[in-house]
Amino acid sequence: MSKNVVVRKAYVLSLRDGALKEYVHWHQNIWPELLQKIKEEGIAEVSLYEAAPLIFLYSEIRDPDSWKRLWESEIHKRWGEEIMSPMMEYDADGLVISQELNEIWHLEN
Incomplete structure (x- = not known):
């Protein structure tokens, strides 16, 4: 991990059935x-994995609030509404079904 990075965060998100191909496409063609x-908000690295x-x-x-600031930004709201909305699973409150994961072990050599 870079010396400027202070927090590792992990999440699990739920896609709608059949949405993976489009989800991958849009993340390979993310808006500049x-x-x-993402860079401005201090998000140094992001990796996505699928199952x-x-x-x-x-x-x-x-910064511990980096993701919160990004999610509240106009550009991310637009990305969510225009691009991600048809692909994601939502709960009864209209929030993306997701879970923040708690780190239980980390090794850095």
């Missing part, structure tokens, strides 16, 4: 302005 906002219909997101961030 969203990439810039359809689940997406595992691992990140290294510089």
Whole structure:
């Protein structure tokens, strides 16, 4: 982990059936302005892994509130509404079905 990174965060997200191909496409073609906002908010690294219909997101961030600020930004809201909305599973409150994971072990040599 980079010396400037202070927090590791991981999440599991639920995709709708059959949405994986489109989800991968959009993340391979992510909007440049969203990439810039990710950088500005201190999100140093993000990796996505799939076990359809689940997406595992691992990140290294510089500030504990980095993700919150990104999710509240206009560009991320637009990305969510225009691109991600048809692919994600939502709960009764209209929130993406997701779970933040708690780290139980880490090794860094």
